[in-house]
Every structure is written in structure tokens, then in C-alpha cells.
Amino acid sequence: MKVLVSDPLSEQGLTKLNEHFTVDVLTGLSEEELVEKIPDYEALVIRSGTQVTRKVIEAADKMKIIGRAGVGVDNIDVEAATEKGIIVVNAPEGNMLSAAEHTVAMMLALSRNIPQANSSLKSKKWERKKFMGVEVNGKTLGVIGLGRIGAEVAKRAQGLEMDILAYDPFISEERAKELGVKLMSVQEIAKEADFITVHTPLTKETRNIIDKEEFDMMKDNARIINCARGGIINEEALAEALKNGKIAGAAVDVFVNEPPFDSPLLECENLIATPHLGASTQEAQINVAVSVADEVISVLRGGSAKNALNIPSVKPEIMTMLAPYIQLAETMSSACAQLMGKNYESIEISYHGEIAEKDTRPMTVAALKGMLQVALGSGVNYVNAPSVAKSRKVEVIESKSETSEEYASTIGIKITKGNESESIMGAVIGDAGKIISINGEHVDIVPSGFIVVAKHINKPNVIGPCCIVLGKNNINISGMQVGRVEVGETTIMALNVDSEVSEPILKEMRSVEGIIDAKLISL
Numbered sequence: 312m313k314v315l316v317s318d319p320l321s322e323q324g325l326t327k328l329n330e331h332f333t334v335d336v337l338t339g340l341s342e343e344e345l346v347e348k349i350p351d352y353e354a355l356v357i358r359s360g361t362q363v364t365r366k367v368i369e370a371a372d373k374m375k376i377i378g379r380a381g382v383g384v385d386n387i388d389v390e391a392a393t394e395k396g397i398i399v400v401n402a403p404e405g406n407m408l409s410a411a412e413h414t415v416a417m418m419l420a421l422s423r424n425i426p427q428a429n430s431s432l433k434s435k436k437w438e439r440k441k442f443m444g445v446e447v448n449g450k451t452l453g454v455i456g457l458g459r460i461g462a463e464v465a466k467r468a469q470g471l472e473m474d475i476l477a478y479d480p481f482i483s484e485e486r487a488k489e490l491g492v493k494l495m496s497v498q499e500i501a502k503e504a505d506f507i508t509v510h511t512p513l514t515k516e517t518r519n520i521i522d523k524e525e526f527d528m529m530k531d532n533a534r535i536i537n538c539a540r541g542g543i544i545n546e547e548a549l550a551e552a553l554k555n556g557k558i559a560g561a562a563v564d565v566f567v568n569e570p571p572f573d574s575p576l577l578e579c580e581n582l583i584a585t586p587h588l589g590a591s592t593q594e595a596q597i598n599v600a601v602s603v604a605d606e607v608i609s610v611l612r613g614g615s616a617k618n619a620l621n622i623p624s625v626k627p628e629i630m631t632m633l634a635p636y637i638q639l640a641e642t643m644s645s646a647c648a649q650l651m652g653k654n655y656e657s658i659e660i661s662y663h664g665e666i667a668e669k670d671t672r673p674m675t676v677a678a679l680k681g682m683l684q685v686a687l688g689s690g691v692n693y694v695n696a697p698s699v700a701k702s703r704k705v706e707v708i709e710s711k712s713e714t715s716e717e718y719a720s721t722i723g724i725k726i727t728k729g730n731e732s733e734s735i736m737g738a739v740i741g742d743a744g745k746i747i748s749i750n751g752e753h754v755d756i757v758p759s760g761f762i763v764v765a766k767h768i769n770k771p772n773v774i775g776p777c778c779i780v781l782g783k784n785n786i787n788i789s790g791m792q793v794g795r796v797e798v799g800e801t802t803i804m805a806l807n808v809d810s811e812v813s814e815p816i817l818k819e820m821r822s823v824e825g826i827i828d829a830k831l832i833s834l
């Protein structure tokens with residue numbers, strides 16, 4: 312298998328990849344060049360220098376995984392990758408300390424004019440008065456985005472005896488309290504902070520989160536830092552605020568366009584800048600490269616990814632517990648879709664008992680995959696199953712109840728079209744899943760291999776002739792279950808058989824008096 316590495320990657324990551332795959336390192340490719348080359352590769356490893364556009368992804372016919380050796384994935388069209396069934400992973404922790412340290416370095420360099428003073432002295436000037444700075448001690452730092460890096464910055468700033476305010480709508484008061492920070496709105500921070508630093512991802516919501524309106528609210532001696540992503544702070548508004556002295560200074564590591572040679576920011580004397588160096592330390596680069604290489608190796612060998620962004624990621628210990636339920640949800644859902652035998656409008660996945668208290672996302676995704684693969688084959692996987700269901704307008708209903716009769720946990724799948732539906736319930740015993748009911752009729756079958764499900768009237772001389780049809784066609788029956796109802800009522804029989812049952816044989820079974828329908832499920 313072939314891996315394309317299209318940005319500089321540390322040697323340690325490359326060595327790992329080289330042990331398993333043919334690795335091509337081709338940096339600085341244009342979109343056209345990437346589109347031309349990408350069909351040959353099963354994996355793509357990038358940093359911030361490669362734009363993985365929809366056009367690139369659409370050409371990536373063999374691609375299984377895109378690995379971002381770093382955090383930000385704003386340069387990857389994750390939606391397009393998801394639709395194409397490509398796993399996107401990043402390395403969320405490997406460079407967080409480096410990015411946090413760079414932010415603190417930028418804040419201190421900004422407060423003491425170190426870069427400007429350094430240049431001045433090197434041009435043989437001794438300008439002590441010009442570069443009078445400010446202390447950070449006792450000042451207020453506003454952190455926009457209190458995730459991994461934001462929190463590390465907050466901790467370090469507390470060490471410098473700064474007071475921390477933060478804005479992050481996804482952070483609880485409890486977490487804020489634990490970090491010793493006060494949660495506030497962006498506008499309140501703009502008014503109160505002496506220093507502001509942004510640490511959100513670049514998204515629709517965070518683009519221009521600091522704009523002219525916020526700069527207008529800031530103190531005249533405010534200083535702002537962006538070591539997250541270009542565009543979180545509006546570059547034009549920042550350049551204007553710097554030029555007209557609305558704020559005292561800015562430190563910027565990241566730009567809307569990189570390299571930012573046309574950016575108005577580079578003309579501002581009170582701006583200090585670095586060329587996207589937040590993650591550029593030996594330690595961070597080894598961490599992220601090794602992490603992404605491990606993910607690529609695991610995924611290309613058929614394993615799972617720890618840091619997948621477009622597939623539910625679950626801690627390994629929980630995954631071990633969920634594995635039989637995931638398998639069961641997938642096979643039951645496939646069985647149910649095969650019973651349905653045609654288009655459907657909705658799928659209901661119900662979780663009962665202990666399993667309802669767990670993270671059920673992996674089972675739901677597996678159920679969607681199982682159902683959709685019946686019609687769509689291997690083009691559907693764990694990554695794109697939810698988006699395929701959405702694009703086919705299949706309603707997905709998840710329900711949970713804490714109680715489960717008979718078993719500690721059960722899962723139900725119901726696939727519906729109009730007023731027709733098929734439903735299957737299953738449970739896990741030990742590590743093995745089993746089907747415990749089909750359309751409400753109690754059965755006890757192992758969900759694997761071939762199963763003939765025959766709807767019939769409970770009366771004499773129906774089951775026997777059905778079995779004779781199979782027997783005379785040399786099909787061995789290895790298991791048999793019949794739903795228990797009163798004589799004369801409709802029920803089902805489920806027959807585990809050792810080989811495939813062709814349509815003509817099923818037709819013959821359907822012609823037995825008392826048989827309403829007979830279908831084959833292949834699992």
C-alpha cells in the first residue's frame with residue numbers, strides 16, 4: 312500500500328510508515344498535482360501546508376485515511392472525506408504544550424517589544440526609551456477557546472500571576488472553576504482584558520470572532536495574540552486597530568493566507584509575527600508524526616483509529632465492552648434490511664437496560680452500515696454511513712430505556728416504510744450476540760451464516776413440507792426456531808442452514824400451504 316506525505320514530517324514518523332508501506336514525500340504540490348497523484352494512495356499525511364479540498368478527495372479513490380500531523384483540520388474538507396468514507400484523524404495532544412509555550416513566548420515578547428528591540432539593536436541603535444514595555448504580572452488575560460491549548464496557556468499565565476477570563480460555550484462552570492478562570496462573553500472579555508489570546512479551531516462560528524466591534528470595545532493598551540488560526544481574528548480589523556492605535560499591539564503566528572506576504576498586518580510596527588511556528592519544536596513534531604503514523608498503520612491494516620474526527624471514537628477499554636454489541640447491531644440491522652427487501656424510510660435503534668447508559672453512537676453507526684450495505688455494498692462504511700443515510704433521506708431514530716426484560720441489555724432494530732415494518736431484537740450472552748425475537752416472535756438464533764425466515768400459519772403440515780423442500784435440495788438445516796402462538800395464528804420459523812438458498816427454492820417453500828412468505832438472510 313502507498314502513503315503520500317505532502318508536508319514535512321519528522322523522521323520518526325516516516326521511519327514507522329516506511330516499515331509498512333511505500334512512502335512518497337512530495338511537498339509543495341498544487342491542487343492539480345495532488346488531484347493527479349492522489350488516486351494511487353491509500354493514505355495521505357499532511358500538516359497545515361496542504362489544502363485537502365473536495366476536488367482532491369473526490370479523486371482519492373483508494374484512500375482510506377487522511378492523517379493530520381497536528382491539531383487543526385480546517386485545511387481538510389472533512390465533510391467531503393466523510394461522504395467518501397475516508398477516515399480523518401489528527402494528533403490532538405502532540406503539539407499542545409509547544410503551542411501553549413509559543414503563545415506565552417509571544418505574549419512576553421509582545422509585552423516587552425523584544426523582536427523590535429532586537430532588530431533595532433542589530434541595526435546598531437540603542438533605543439531604550441522607545442521599547443518601554445509593560446509587566447504581565449497582575450494583568451488580566453482573556454482566553455477565547457478553553458480547550459487543550461487554551462487551558463495550558465491559562466495555567467502558565469497563572470504562574471505569571473495573571474487573572475484569567477475565558478470564553479468557551481462548550482466548557483462547564485465546573486471545569487472553569489477547576490482551572491481557576493472566570494467564564495465571560497467575548498464582548499465582556501474585550502472590555503476587561505489587558506491581553507487576549509484565541510485558541511479555538513477555525514469554524515463558521517469562530518471566523519472573525521474578534522472583529523472591529525470587539526476592537527472598538529477594547530482598552531487602548533490591550534494586546535492581542537493569535538497562535539490558533541488565521542481568520543479567527545479579522546485581519547483587516549486588526550491591522551486597522553494597530554495602525555490607528557486603538558490597541559497597543561498584537562502577536563500573530565497564523566494568517567488567513569500563508570505565507571501572508573500580502574497581509575496588511577506585516578506593515579504594522581506594533582505587530583510581532585512568526586511564520587506558523589506554534590507546533591515547530593522537535594518534541595511536538597516527533598509526537599504528532601508518530602501518532603499519525605500509528606493511526607495510518609492501524610487503519611490500513613484493518614484496525615481502528617484512536618483520534619478519528621468523523622467516526623465515533625471511544626476509549627479502548629469501553630470499546631472492548633461494546634464490541635459484541637456493535638457486531639450485533641450491524642448484523643441485526645443487515646438481517647432486518649434483508650427481510651424488508653426494499654426501500655425504507657426510517658430505522659429505529661432502541662437500547663434497553665445497561666447498554667442504554669453507555670455511549671451508543673458506535674452501535675448506531677454500525678446499525679446504519681449494516682442496513683445500508685444490503686443495497687449499497689462496500690461503498691458504505693463506519694465513516695460515511697450516517698451521511699449516506701441522510702442523503703437517502705432515511706430517518707434515524709435512537710431510543711433508550713433503562714429497563715430490559717430477561718437480559719441485562721438488549722438492542723432492537725426496526726426498519727419501516729409506510730405502515731410496513733420489520734423488527735429484530737438481540738442480546739449479548741458472554742461475548743456472543745444472539746437474535747431473541749423477529750417481528751415480536753421469540754426465537755433464539757445465532758446471527759451468522761444463512762438463515763431462512765418463513766412467515767407461516769401455526770398449523771400441522773407446514774414446517775415438515777418446508778424442511779422437505781430444503782432437504783431434497785441438499786440444504787442442511789443446522790438450527791431451527793418456531794415462534795410460539797396459538798394454533799391458527801401467524802408466526803415465524805427461523806432455520807439456520809449450512810448453504811445459500813436460491814430464489815427458486817425459496818419460491819418452492821412459499822408454495823407450501825400455510826407459508827405466507829419465506830426469505831433468506833445472509834450474514
Ligand SMILES: NC(=O)C1=CN([C@@H]2O[C@H](COP(=O)(O)OP(=O)(O)OC[C@H]3O[C@@H](n4cnc5c(N)ncnc54)[C@H](O)[C@@H]3O)[C@@H](O)[C@H]2O)C=CC1
Nearest residue numbers: 382383410456457458459460481511512516538539589590
Ligand atoms: N500555531 C500552531 O502551530 C498551532 C495552532 N493550533 C490551533 O489551535 C486550535 C486549538 O487547539 P486545541 O486547544 O488543541 O483544540 P481543542 O479542541 O482542545 O480546543 C478548542 C476549544 O475551542 C472551543 N470552541 C469551539 N468553538 C468555539 C466557539 N465558537 N467559541 C469559543 N470556543 C469555542 C472548544 O470548546 C474547545 O474547548 C486548533 O484548532 C488549531 O487551529 C494548534 C496547534 C498548533
Ligand SMILES: O=C(O)C(=O)COP(=O)(O)O
Nearest residue numbers: 358359360381382383590
Ligand atoms: O497543529 C496545528 O493545528 C498547527 O497549526 C500546526 O501546524 P503545522 O503542523 O506546524 O503546519
